[in-house]
Amino acid sequence: MKTSLRWSLFFFLTPVLLWLFLLIVLPHIDLLIMSFRMDTDDGKTIWTLSNYLNFFHEPIYWLTFVRTAVYSIIVTLLTLVITFPLAFYITKVVGLRFQGFFMTIILMPFWVSELVRVYGWMILLRESGVINHFLLKFGLLRHPVEMLYHDSTMIMGLVYTSMLFMVVPLISVLESLDDGLIEAAYDLGANMWHILFKIIIPHAVPGIVSGCIVVFMLTLGNYLTPNLMGGKNSLWFTEQIYNEFIASFNWNQGAAFGFLLLVLSSLVIWAGLKMSGQKLSQVVQ
Amino acid sequence: MQIALSVQNVIKKFGDFTAVDNVSFEVPDGGFFSILGPSGCGKTTLLRMISGFIEPSAGRIEIRGRDMAGLSPNKRPVNLIFQNLALFPMMSVAENVAFGLQRRREKKEVIEQKVAEILARVGLPGFGEKKIHQLSGGQKQRVAIARCLVLEPAVLLLDEPLGALDLKLREQMKVELKKLQAQVGTTFVYITHDQSEALVMSDKVAVMNSGRFEQIDTPPNLYNNPKTPFVARFVGDNNTWSGRIIACTQEGPGEIVAEIETAEGERFRVRSTDRFAPGAGVDLFLRPESMLIEPDADIADLNRFQVVVKSILFDGANSRLLANPLTADTELLIALPQNRQYDYIQPGDKIAIGWHAQAGICFPKV
Ligand SMILES: Nc1ncnc2c1ncn2[C@@H]1O[C@H](COP(=O)(O)OP(=O)(O)OP(=O)(O)O)[C@@H](O)[C@H]1O
Numbered sequence: 033m034k035t036s037l038r039w040s041l042f043f044f045l046t047p048v049l050l051w052l053f054l055l056i057v058l059p060h061i062d063l064l065i066m067s068f069r070m071d072t073d074d075g076k077t078i079w080t081l082s083n084y085l086n087f088f089h090e091p092i093y094w095l096t097f098v099r100t101a102v103y104s105i106i107v108t109l110l111t112l113v114i115t116f117p118l119a120f121y122i123t124k125v126v127g128l129r130f131q132g133f134f135m136t137i138i139l140m141p142f143w144v145s146e147l148v149r150v151y152g153w154m155i156l157l158r159e160s161g162v163i164n165h166f167l168l169k170f171g172l173l174r175h176p177v178e179m180l181y182h183d184s185t186m187i188m189g190l191v192y193t194s195m196l197f198m199v200v201p202l203i204s205v206l207e208s209l210d211d212g213l214i215e216a217a218y219d220l221g222a223n224m225w226h227i228l229f230k231i232i233i234p235h236a237v238p239g240i241v242s243g244c245i246v247v248f249m250l251t252l253g254n255y256l257t258p259n260l261m262g263g264k265n266s267l268w269f270t271e272q273i274y275n276e277f278i279a280s281f282n283w284n285q286g287a288a289f290g291f292l293l294l295v296l297s298s299l300v301i302w303a304g305l306k307m308s309g310q311k312l313s314q315v316v317q
Numbered sequence: 318m319q320i321a322l323s324v325q326n327v328i329k330k331f332g333d334f335t336a337v338d339n340v341s342f343e344v345p346d347g348g349f350f351s352i353l354g355p356s357g358c359g360k361t362t363l364l365r366m367i368s369g370f371i372e373p374s375a376g377r378i379e380i381r382g383r384d385m386a387g388l389s390p391n392k393r394p395v396n397l398i399f400q401n402l403a404l405f406p407m408m409s410v411a412e413n414v415a416f417g418l419q420r421r422r423e424k425k426e427v428i429e430q431k432v433a434e435i436l437a438r439v440g441l442p443g444f445g446e447k448k449i450h451q452l453s454g455g456q457k458q459r460v461a462i463a464r465c466l467v468l469e470p471a472v473l474l475l476d477e478p479l480g481a482l483d484l485k486l487r488e489q490m491k492v493e494l495k496k497l498q499a500q501v502g503t504t505f506v507y508i509t510h511d512q513s514e515a516l517v518m519s520d521k522v523a524v525m526n527s528g529r530f531e532q533i534d535t536p537p538n539l540y541n542n543p544k545t546p547f548v549a550r551f552v553g554d555n556n557t558w559s560g561r562i563i564a565c566t567q568e569g570p571g572e573i574v575a576e577i578e579t580a581e582g583e584r585f586r587v588r589s590t591d592r593f594a595p596g597a598g599v600d601l602f603l604r605p606e607s608m609l610i611e612p613d614a615d616i617a618d619l620n621r622f623q624v625v626v627k628s629i630l631f632d633g634a635n636s637r638l639l640a641n642p643l644t645a646d647t648e649l650l651i652a653l654p655q656n657r658q659y660d661y662i663q664p665g666d667k668i669a670i671g672w673h674a675q676a677g678i679c680f681p682k683v
């Protein structure tokens with residue numbers, strides 16, 4: 033009995049461990065080694081810290097880095113603020129009958145690839161795009177304005193892309209909130225804000241944190257949306273990594289950047305968990 | 318005495334369906350009023366109208382003389398204990414109890430003192446730091462009560478608060494709740510489908526059936542003088558026996574005695590609710606404990622008949638005989654006192670039964 037259990041555990045765990053090792057651990061070890069090495073002019077490869085030092089010496093690198101971090105946090109918070117009322121509305125206000133309908137509507141944009149979605153935004157927003165066309169037609173504008181390639185457009189695009197990953201954990205956590213608690217609080221004299229901050233949000237913390245972690249990681253690591261919607265002067269750190277790998281062929285530098293990004297996301301998530309008093313294992317559930 | 322709660326001609330309709338149909342009652346300050354009715358009869362709907370979660374379609378609700386129309390639940394001087402208690406799991410016991418006081422912006426020291434006092438009062442001193450999930454069912458019950466009582470509401474509404482507890486605990490809480498109510502003097506409106514809860518605790522009980530109040534009365538009156546067949550059937554156990562009127566006689570003010578003949582041909586004299594015409598169909602209600610087994614021959618004025626014992630339903634103090642009258646298969650439940658006097662009775666025995674005309678009651682057949 034015991035041995036058969038052990039065997040089945042072994043049987044199911046092996047592919048998972050193998051997958052983890054081959055696709056995650058191994059490449060990362062390789063990248064880590066690579067990030068501490070450099071090709072010298074005379075064709076030799078030496079151990080060095082210069083890839084990391086470069087990052088701190090070149091303002092463009094760490095400025096992009098900080099920018100990416102700050103914008104990712106902003107995107108995460110914006111997504112939360114926009115999605116929370118939506119999730120509440122879907123779970124508690126709309127009847128059960130329409131819940132599926134609303135979920136489908138939210139899911140629908142995600143049936144197409146991110147590229148197509150971003151392209152959709154571009155059709156809407158560009159100088160010769162749909163919105164400009166109508167604004168001109170109704171005489172609200174004299175000359176078309178370029179709405180793409182601003183930081184605000186990029187943030188909007190990122191928020192849009194992230195909403196699904198926030199709304200799903202929020203809906204599941206709000207669904208588990210007993211309506212009776214809201215009514216009881218109301219009966220005991222609470223107004224809308226008390227109910228929100230004393231009952232609903234404390235109950236929803238695990239969902240909020242897990243949604244935020246996912247959205248933050250996806251935004252930080254997003255390449256397509258900042259690249260296409262942000263334009264030339266809103267650089268995202270993933271673009272820097274891409275440039276090092278593909279444009280400059282400097283894999284060692286790219287690997288170092290990749291590791292810095294990993295450290296950054298781990299740090300921010302750790303700080304977020306500390307602040308909300310949650311444990312990773314609880315949140316992931 | 319001041320009227321704490323007055324409900325006047327309240328109606329609630331959900332579309333075509335009338336959940337609460339023209340209900341009126343008053344509860345004096347400090348009273349314990351119960352609403353007793355089967356599941357789905359509109360009890361919760363009525364309570365939710367009093368607490369303000371739903372607006373009545375028509376009628377008026379006054380609390381201490383003040384009209385409550387248009388006032389939201391957080392503005393009403395009533396508190397509701399929910400069917401599932403609805404304690405806040407993210408807060409400790411003390412935070413739960415303090416919740417309402419904090420909403421009133423009372424001072425921190427005052428809150429702490431009141432919370433400690435009320436927790437002691439409901440028998441949970443020192444439980445403040447515990448989490449809700451660490452409490453037993455009965456303790457949760459008390460926290461829910463404390464959470465409302467600490468606000469000193471004009472009326473405390475309780476929606477089947479003992480429903481989730483097991484039988485033993487329910488018996489115990491029943492007594493405690495009554496004691497607590499007498500101590501704090503808060504007006505209680507208590508709804509339940511358990512007649513024993515209603516009868517034991519209340520000053521007045523309203524029996525509710527499909528949205529209407531059938532009768533509002535004291536527990537003994539409800540039991541002894543039911544005004545409608547529904548009340549006779551719902552409150553306590555009753556045997557129903559159909560028959561027809563032979564004659565009705567007025568034997569005093571408001572006291573009518575009918576002579577009836579049952580379908581089996583037995584003739585009885587029984588208290589009647591009205592002067593029925595001879596030949597009218599009636600239902601005779603007879604409580605198991607009002608039938609005497611083998612009564613002495615010299616007791617006058619007894620209706621007497623014979624039954625065949627089918628089986629003995631032993632249930633301690635609540636034991637019954639299941640029996641048929643000689644000539645028919647109407648089933649009767651007859652109380653079987655466990656005083657060893659009747660130990661000789663066996664299934665299949667033929668025994669004599671007697672009952673007093675005032676112990677039964679007859680209603681027109683519906
Ligand atoms: N929002 C609503 N819409 C339509 N019908 C409703 C609504 N709320 C309650 N009802 C109906 O009103 C009737 C009374 O419901 P209510 O909840 O008051 O019953 P209850 O007496 O409390 O029953 P229970 O003892 O089972 O709690 C039920 O038939 C129910 O289906």
Ligand SMILES: [Mg+2]
Pocket residue numbers: 360361362400476
């Ligand atoms: Mg109910």
